[in-house]
Amino acid sequence: MTVKNERAFNFNAGPSALPLDVLEKAQKELVNFNGTGMSVMELSHRSKEYEEVHNAAIQRLKSLYNIPNNYEVLFLQGGASTLFATIPMNFLTANSQASYIMTGSWSEKAIKEAKLFGNIREIASSKEDQYRYIPSIQENEINDNDAYIHLTTNNTIYGTQWKTFPDTKNVPLIADMSSDIMSKQIDIEKFDLIYAGAQKNLGPSGVTVVIIKKDFIDKANRNIPTMFQFKTHAEKNSLYNTPPTFGIYMLGEVLKWIENQGGLKAVSEQNEKKAALIYDVIDQSDGFYTGHAKKDSRSLMNITFRLQNVDLEKQFLADAKDAGFVGLNGHRSVGGCRASTYNAVPYEACKSLSEFMIQFKKQNQS
Numbered sequence: 001m002t003v004k005n006e007r008a009f010n011f012n013a014g015p016s017a018l019p020l021d022v023l024e025k026a027q028k029e030l031v032n033f034n035g036t037g038m039s040v041m042e043l044s045h046r047s048k049e050y051e052e053v054h055n056a057a058i059q060r061l062k063s064l065y066n067i068p069n070n071y072e073v074l075f076l077q078g079g080a081s082t083l084f085a086t087i088p089m090n091f092l093t094a095n096s097q098a099s100y101i102m103t104g105s106w107s108e109k110a111i112k113e114a115k116l117f118g119n120i121r122e123i124a125s126s127k128e129d130q131y132r133y134i135p136s137i138q139e140n141e142i143n144d145n146d147a148y149i150h151l152t153t154n155n156t157i158y159g160t161q162w163k164t165f166p167d168t169k170n171v172p173l174i175a176d177m178s179s180d181i182m183s184k185q186i187d188i189e190k191f192d193l194i195y196a197g198a199q200k201n202l203g204p205s206g207v208t209v210v211i212i213k214k215d216f217i218d219k220a221n222r223n224i225p226t227m228f229q230f231k232t233h234a235e236k237n238s239l240y241n242t243p244p245t246f247g248i249y250m251l252g253e254v255l256k257w258i259e260n261q262g263g264l265k266a267v268s269e270q271n272e273k274k275a276a277l278i279y280d281v282i283d284q285s286d287g288f289y290t291g292h293a294k295k296d297s298r299s300l301m302n303i304t305f306r307l308q309n310v311d312l313e314k315q316f317l318a319d320a321k322d323a324g325f326v327g328l329n330g331h332r333s334v335g336g337c338r339a340s341t342y343n344a345v346p347y348e349a350c351k352s353l354s355e356f357m358i359q360f361k362k363q364n365q366s
């Protein structure tokens, strides 16, 4: 069972499905991009042709996401994991403090790096309940002296997602948005820094997107290596050194695809419908499937669920694989099942999965 052109039903958590139209366009342009007689990969990053690709991607991202002029969009490398360290390196010293909200394994990885640079507080956590929900933050938990507050907007492994963001007043809010960036419109001005690896909603792995307020860049430490300073990349339009040119080209094409879908409003409506297909099956299964996340914290990007026992889960994953569904196993640290329904996963793939789940239940319930 596959979608158009024998494409797999790809529910991978990342790298993950890319729009077929984008892949086909890239294929067409692979050996001769825009009459240059070469691939985008072979262009000099200092050439006019590449610069157009680069600047168009930045402009498109700004326009689709309504990013105000007092923010920079940067294309970096090293993945979100490098940013876990780069952020505290820029904004913390041994005498300053930041707060982290703990909603899963990626928050844990982020806080571990921050502890190397300054004083770190956990202000809220749902760890005691296996990260099933997004904790609420009380106003009196916000410390005015914090250099920043950090949160993870979508928890790829546990399948939870913030619906509204806390008001952190004058304390800069930083968000790891790796697994739900550009899945819906958000108010960028709530954040001083947003970062995300591109490989879920925006393109192939290799590009890390940073959206950062200009006056926040000015607050950063200067006594750190050049490549780790946000200022370096902001001043040079992310062309200080060789950027991941092909990844940025692909990202630009994915953004064009989002525009063609009708922009973020259309994409987010589609994401809601896709996720509802699968959550509805879980909710109407009389406990045959159980969702990991509490209902009000459910992610529209990563749907995590379990079956009644590990053997049945193994059977489900094996049968799903035979039926052409890829990537439905839960993260190796938590087990169970997970369907990642990022922007580029087609509605038909989610529909087919929901039908498969209903069928599997019929055949296997005792």
Ligand SMILES: Cc1ncc(COP(=O)(O)O)c(C=O)c1O
Pocket: 014, 078, 079, 080, 081, 082, 106, 152, 154, 155, 156, 157, 176, 177, 178, 179, 196, 197, 198
């Ligand atoms: C929420 C979140 N943060 C960070 C990461 C790590 O990203 P990278 O592999 O780009 O370092 C991931 C990867 O899946 C993630 O889902």
